[in-house]
Amino acid sequence: MKRMLIIGPPGSGKGTQAERLSASLGVAPISTGYIFRANVRDRTPLGVAAAAYLDNGDLVPDEITNAMVRSRLGEDDAREGFLLDGYPRTVAQVEELDDILAGHGQELDLVLQLSAGDEELVRRLLGRAKDAGRSDDTEKVIRHRLALYHGQTEAVLTRYAERGQLVRVDGFGAVDTVSERVLRATTLTSGRR
Numbered sequence: 001m002k003r004m005l006i007i008g009p010p011g012s013g014k015g016t017q018a019e020r021l022s023a024s025l026g027v028a029p030i031s032t033g034y035i036f037r038a039n040v041r042d043r044t045p046l047g048v049a050a051a052a053y054l055d056n057g058d059l060v061p062d063e064i065t066n067a068m069v070r071s072r073l074g075e076d077d078a079r080e081g082f083l084l085d086g087y088p089r090t091v092a093q094v095e096e097l098d099d100i101l102a103g104h105g106q107e108l109d110l111v112l113q114l115s116a117g118d119e120e121l122v123r124r125l126l127g128r129a130k131d132a133g134r135s136d137d138t139e140k141v142i143r144h145r146l147a148l149y150h151g152q153t154e155a156v157l158t159r160y161a162e163r164g165q166l167v168r169v170d171g172f173g174a175v176d177t178v179s180e181r182v183l184r185a186t187t188l189t190s191g192r193r
């Protein structure tokens with residue numbers, strides 16, 4: 001398993017699981033949300049362009065996001081393997097990723113879908129807002145991010161399911177329990193291709 005995606009609604013635990021899984025597989029963890037937030041914090045030109053979208057829970061426009069991911073996947077560590085968290089979120093981004101990987105002569109090994117119910121997600125995100133204070137963790141913005149997930153990102157899952165690359169993991173339960181499910185899903189499918 002060298003090239004993987006993790007896809008799930010906000011609050012599903014993608015970030016936490018992606019960190020653990022990339023460490024155990026020894027691949028580069030790439031989180032588009034993390035990269036955007038770091039750029040907003042440092043007031044880089046990318047951060048300045050993206051800030052308002054993040055605060056409102058909107059998707060950053062594809063031209064900006066695609067260019068960022070293309071450049072990140074071109075770096076040496078990512079050429080050896082990666083776990084992408086937060087991308088692709090739209091069908092246009094799926095096509096961009098196809099093009100980037102084709103340019104490197106690479107293919108995806110697996111797409112992990114982390115699932116959880118909406119009310120559990122809202123509960124977790126409001127809890128996180130109290131601890132970590134992300135500017136997009138108000139209930140209004142959370143519900144908007146969830147709506148975008150259902151409206152746009154679910155079509156991404158359909159694409160990968162049609163290609164036989166999608167594996168679904170239940171994200172409900174303790175972090176360690178979910179990590180075990182994630183690890184099992186990657187090892188069970190590793191003989192497939």
Ligand SMILES: Nc1ncnc2c1ncn2[C@@H]1O[C@H](COP(=O)(O)OP(=O)(O)O)[C@@H](O)[C@H]1O
Binds near residue numbers: 011014036058061087
């Ligand atoms: N692939 C992407 N396309 C467009 N915008 C993105 C993408 N990834 C991240 N973002 C922006 O960064 C924000 C936070 O992303 P992320 O940390 O992945 O959220 P979560 O893990 O809570 O779903 C998104 O609401 C969006 O504004």
Ligand SMILES: [Mg+2]
Binds near residue numbers: 014015033
């Ligand atoms: Mg996240």
